[in-house]
Amino acid sequence: MSDDSVELTGPDLATGVEASSIRAGQLIAGHAFGEPVLLVHVEPNWFAVAGKCTHYGGPLEQGVLVADTIRCPWHHACFQLTSGAASRAPALNDLPSYDVAVENNIVRVTGKRDHARPKAEGYRTRGASAPERVLFDANPAAGPKSVVIIGGGAAGNACAEMLRREGYRGPITVIEQDPDAPYDRPNLSKDYLAGNAPEEWLPLHPKEFYAAQRIEIVSGVEATGIDTQSKSVQLSDGTTLEYGRLLIATGATPIRLDVPGGSRISYLRTLRDCRAIIESLSAAKTAVVIGASFIGLEVAASLVARGLKVSVAAPEALPLERVLGAELGKLVMSVHEQQGVVFHLNRKVTGVDEKSVILDDGSRLDADIVVAGVGVRPNLRLAESAGLVLDNGLAVDEFLETSAKDVFGAGDVARWPDAYSDRRLRVEHWVVAERQGQVVARNMLGARDRFDDIPFFWSAHYDKLSIRYIGHADHWDATKIEGDVMKMDCAVSFMLGGARRAMATINRDRENLVAEVEFETELLLRPPPSVTLEAAEA
Numbered sequence: 001m002s003d004d005s006v007e008l009t010g011p012d013l014a015t016g017v018e019a020s021s022i023r024a025g026q027l028i029a030g031h032a033f034g035e036p037v038l039l040v041h042v043e044p045n046w047f048a049v050a051g052k053c054t055h056y057g058g059p060l061e062q063g064v065l066v067a068d069t070i071r072c073p074w075h076h077a078c079f080q081l082t083s084g085a086a087s088r089a090p091a092l093n094d095l096p097s098y099d100v101a102v103e104n105n106i107v108r109v110t111g112k113r114d115h116a117r118p119k120a121e122g123y124r125t126r127g128a129s130a131p132e133r134v135l136f137d138a139n140p141a142a143g144p145k146s147v148v149i150i151g152g153g154a155a156g157n158a159c160a161e162m163l164r165r166e167g168y169r170g171p172i173t174v175i176e177q178d179p180d181a182p183y184d185r186p187n188l189s190k191d192y193l194a195g196n197a198p199e200e201w202l203p204l205h206p207k208e209f210y211a212a213q214r215i216e217i218v219s220g221v222e223a224t225g226i227d228t229q230s231k232s233v234q235l236s237d238g239t240t241l242e243y244g245r246l247l248i249a250t251g252a253t254p255i256r257l258d259v260p261g262g263s264r265i266s267y268l269r270t271l272r273d274c275r276a277i278i279e280s281l282s283a284a285k286t287a288v289v290i291g292a293s294f295i296g297l298e299v300a301a302s303l304v305a306r307g308l309k310v311s312v313a314a315p316e317a318l319p320l321e322r323v324l325g326a327e328l329g330k331l332v333m334s335v336h337e338q339q340g341v342v343f344h345l346n347r348k349v350t351g352v353d354e355k356s357v358i359l360d361d362g363s364r365l366d367a368d369i370v371v372a373g374v375g376v377r378p379n380l381r382l383a384e385s386a387g388l389v390l391d392n393g394l395a396v397d398e399f400l401e402t403s404a405k406d407v408f409g410a411g412d413v414a415r416w417p418d419a420y421s422d423r424r425l426r427v428e429h430w431v432v433a434e435r436q437g438q439v440v441a442r443n444m445l446g447a448r449d450r451f452d453d454i455p456f457f458w459s460a461h462y463d464k465l466s467i468r469y470i471g472h473a474d475h476w477d478a479t480k481i482e483g484d485v486m487k488m489d490c491a492v493s494f495m496l497g498g499a500r501r502a503m504a505t506i507n508r509d510r511e512n513l514v515a516e517v518e519f520e521t522e523l524l525l526r527p528p529p530s531v532t533l534e535a536a537e538a
């Protein structure tokens, strides 16, 4: 999805601006040929790229320049200024780029470049000043005889695309049981469920993209077994597929509540789930959301937007306190209450009947529909039956390789040794899944690219509250609050032993991005992580 409204502000860069008036590193938002354009001077070069991010249209002039890349303030996508290439998710499409000329102290954008998809440049920029070139075999003819990807979600899709960007020419087959995938899963609980986004916005790419990239999506078919000896995957249609390299990116499945009447409870993971919830809304006036999780609360917000009276029942004392702390938990709760949501906290659900949800204090909440968001479990059945090492998830090393040669894992299913926290993590973040898929692609082609991105996620409630979270802190001994939480203008740092482990921000997107760069810079100065796959096996 992108924001198509073109608002032209700033100078006309095609006419030109005075070069000496622009500082090195300054981000100049202007326009050229009727399009928003960002002009940047990274000495000694001048660059011009489109001014809006290709993910959701984030304003790149509010982003952060890191060497010769620009990062988007909204969800931290990264683009190469030299070519506009989208080098780090969540943006999957390149930015248009422009030619720039400087003459007699006037810098001008002279024309839009022909925008056939350029090949990615083969390096990631990890520090504020030091781009690190990742060595890998850039020979397009090289690589495995074939790549099979199980799961066409965030990680699987990103892996397939990146293989082509890196010049891989062999067969790529994505096995995907969901006939609608790949699509923008985070949107399911937000604009799509709220009725603000048409279904056409959901696919990550049109079908023709995959045909043009020669990425075969075997849709509606389940992978039922993996044989790591013969290097083959068995499929539910009875066929067997051999692989040179395999990615397991099977994601996760919602945890189902085992309570009387539980068959009335809906869960939200797939587009099909979402369509079913939307269909059930026509006759509904009241809804109960079970679970005050990110997804549960996003669903509550979207159902309010659809005009329903919504209650949230959850066992904790404050929504999201375990992840965001008490201050942000109170804010989230008050934003929802202002929209009419009624919370029933410190309560467990004991059953569901035709008209209501029953709580452990005997009370009944009116519920024409019931949706639960109480967490997910990684889809491990395949990995387990193939005898791969598990670790509350599919265990992978820092290169995202599993215990079987040539078999990789990425996304919600995978637990990896996180470089920054020096611990093994499994998270459920869209950007992490996509970036892991991208790193797997490079490593399948012979790179030894460590996955050391700092985990990032976002969550959006109504049009009011958008939370960005960088880092990872499942416990902390102090929080440091800058700004005013209740005014929704704040940065909350989660501290452990005096060090910042993570930061959540509201309406301070750039600060969140700066924190990402600071975490990365800190990481660059450290020795490589000590936790490996062997540690998981022990």
Ligand SMILES: Cc1cc2nc3c(=O)[nH]c(=O)nc-3n(C[C@H](O)[C@H](O)[C@H](O)COP(=O)(O)OP(=O)(O)OC[C@H]3O[C@@H](n4cnc5c(N)ncnc54)[C@H](O)[C@@H]3O)c2cc1C
Binding pocket: 150, 151, 152, 153, 154, 155, 156, 175, 176, 177, 178, 181, 185, 186, 187, 188, 189, 221, 222, 223, 224, 249, 250, 251, 252, 268, 269, 270, 295, 379, 382, 410, 411, 412, 413, 427, 428, 429, 430, 431, 433, 434, 456, 457, 458, 459, 460
């Ligand atoms: C409603 C919702 C909202 C979200 N919002 C946000 C958000 O705002 N921000 C954020 O950071 N994260 C968000 N997330 C989390 C994010 O979507 C996940 O972290 C991400 O999708 C994980 O990517 P993945 O590729 O690991 O798994 P998935 O995207 O789930 O993809 C896995 C795919 O594998 C397929 N599959 C599984 N087993 C098999 C098999 N045996 N054979 C064939 N195919 C198989 C599945 O059908 C699925 O399509 C949200 C998740 C949901 C459900």
Ligand code: FES
Binding pocket: 053, 054, 055, 056, 057, 058, 072, 073, 074, 075, 076, 077, 090, 091
């Ligand atoms: S809008 Fe730029 S990363 Fe999402």
